[in-house]
Amino acid sequence: MARLGDATSVILPTSISENFLLDSKQLESKLNEKSRLLILCSPSNPEGSVYPKNLLEEIAKTVAKHPSLLV
Known part of the structure; x- marks a missing residue:
């Protein structure tokens, strides 16, 4: 879907040690005005x-x- 909209996907990796849950600090580091x-x-x-x-x-x-x- 991102490619159809000429967008760039950013995939945030998760780990088994975090129960595959996204960390809010990691999310914040990847968000920008775009x-x-x-x-x-x-x-x-x-x-x-x-x-x-x-x-x-x-x-x-x-x-x-x-x-x-x-979201």
């Missing part, structure tokens, strides 16, 4: 990780700093 879309899957496949409420709240605070970003 960022337009965040795709966040919970539960995520194939590992089935579910984001806990507190981590989703941290991610929401990070996203709120980027008004052009659609």
Whole structure:
């Protein structure tokens, strides 16, 4: 989909030690004024990780700093 929209995908790696969950600090380091879309899957496949409420709240605070970003 990103290629169809002439966009550049940025994939943030996750690890088994973090239960394959995205870290809000890592997300913040990758966002910039060109960022337009965040795709966040919970539960995520194939590992089935579910984001806990507190981590989703941290991610929401990070996203709120980027008004052009659609989640």
